[in-house]
Amino acid sequence: MLLSSALCAQLPEVSSRSTTAGPSGPKICCLGAGYVGGPTCAVIAFKCPDVQVTIVDLNADRIAAWNSDSLPIFEPGLDEIVKARRGKNLFFSADVDKGILEADLIFVSVNTPTKKTGVGAGFAADLAYVEAATRRIARVATSSKIVIEKSTVPCRTAESMRAILEANSSGDIRFDILSNPEFLAEGTAISDLMHPDRVLIGSLQTAEGRKAQLALADVYAGWVPREKIITMGLWSSELSKLAANALLAQRISSVNALSAICEATGADVDEVAYACGLDSRIGPKFLKASVGFGGSCFQKDILNLVYLSESLHLPEVAEYWRQVVSLNEYQKLRFSELVIRRLFNTITHKHIAVFGFAFKKNTGDTRESPAITLVKHFIQEQAFVHIYDPKVEQSQIEADLTHPDVGTLHQYKNYVTIHTCPYDASKAVDAIVVMTEWDEFQQLDYQRVYKNMNKPAFIFDGRLILDAKKLRGIGFQVEVIGRQA
Ligand SMILES: NC(=O)C1=CN([C@@H]2O[C@H](COP(=O)(O)OP(=O)(O)OC[C@H]3O[C@@H](n4cnc5c(N)ncnc54)[C@H](O)[C@@H]3O)[C@@H](O)[C@H]2O)C=CC1
């Protein structure tokens, strides 16, 4: 994948600032080499050649992939950034303790999934990884550290981290805790990190807290204008992250709710979103109706907010946010029922091509992808499903569809075929269902696709990316979210 011209323009400039003498600025360690820790710290290393950045992880295979030619995550522009700085001031290591020992600033960027069992199961964030990482810092550190909460966490998590660190610190070692939530979106992570709308740094409002805040702000100031680096209290910073994701997801559920009204009335959801988005108070972004939002965070973070509201005895508030997730489930179900209804009320033993398995374009990530839910429904109806996605590995699709919540290996083998070409995937199928808005789906030769499909040939556009008029001209039966057939 090539860097966009805007990103490319920055490569020589930064490289020329690098010195052969080695970094002389602060040392950073990041616990967690995932979708956030990897790109975020790679960009810090890229933009601040004086800072030594070491990204560590308990998962040695993931670290090996970061050190190889084939990075463990796909993100436009990431390859070039990593390859420009790796071995110079950017290091990936499975030696977590060494990373902690050497660092001045430590990012905690570990996973915070929804709890599966115990108190708060299904809603609360599982903070076991954050706590384990914090305890490890406390155990290993022999000098003072600034510990930065990068993971998305419930409000007041920093207080627990501080309690653990302080209880385990000795002598003159001190730990300062900062909250520095990440707002990058997958697929655009590098450009989001290069040009953030804002960088948020929360701290205790003490002299030491402000000093730590400034030390981190100085790192970001390597490329982010100072006026975009916002400082505030710890709890506001933690809550702002959950709030931002909840507000974004709420917009999608709102437009998806409108899409159902559009289908019933003859209005067109794209036109309605366009008209509303022109109001400067509403704005045009994040108003694209879809088959439902996916990704590892929206649902998890809203459920986290629901749990927080319930814990605070605010049931009406909890119910308000819960509705955003319920509507999303409804939208996914509505779409899969539409497919069944239009295919003459049965898809048993019919062949259906699923175009796209990632939760959005330009990523290979499938976490909470609506495609998983849809394929699960199709398998339950005993349809034969042919999946094509340009970036998701076959092993990932298999893992997602054989997860105990979704299906068995037996069902997977009987009903699912993975293809490496969209034309093969759509050969002799009754319907195509577009689940991810990959650009290439707009450029396919649909005459060729149509010729090879069973007739009548259906296309269900869950992303509103195809030219429905043109497809109808070819002979397809076309169904689009938020529009009447
Ligand atoms: N994925 C995204 O786009 C965004 C995620 N976030 C938040 O960032 C956090 C991390 O998310 P992802 O990077 O997507 O997760 P991830 O699952 O891709 O990566 C987390 C990594 O942390 C490692 N890890 C766990 N415990 C560790 C420990 N004690 N020491 C060292 N490594 C450890 C795991 O092995 C894993 O590789 C989550 O809280 C998430 O909500 C925030 C903004 C965007």
Ligand SMILES: O=C(O)[C@H]1O[C@H](OP(=O)(O)OP(=O)(O)OC[C@H]2O[C@@H](n3ccc(=O)[nH]c3=O)[C@H](O)[C@@H]2O)[C@H](O)[C@@H](O)[C@@H]1O
């Ligand atoms: O905390 C996080 O993990 C991140 O969550 C989202 O980022 P991400 O999930 O990577 O991707 P988005 O672009 O937000 O898309 C999320 C889902 O909503 C869907 N979506 C998005 C926008 C839209 O208008 N309509 C719509 O259906 C996407 O297709 C996708 O399934 C937020 O946009 C980031 O700011 C945040 O940092």
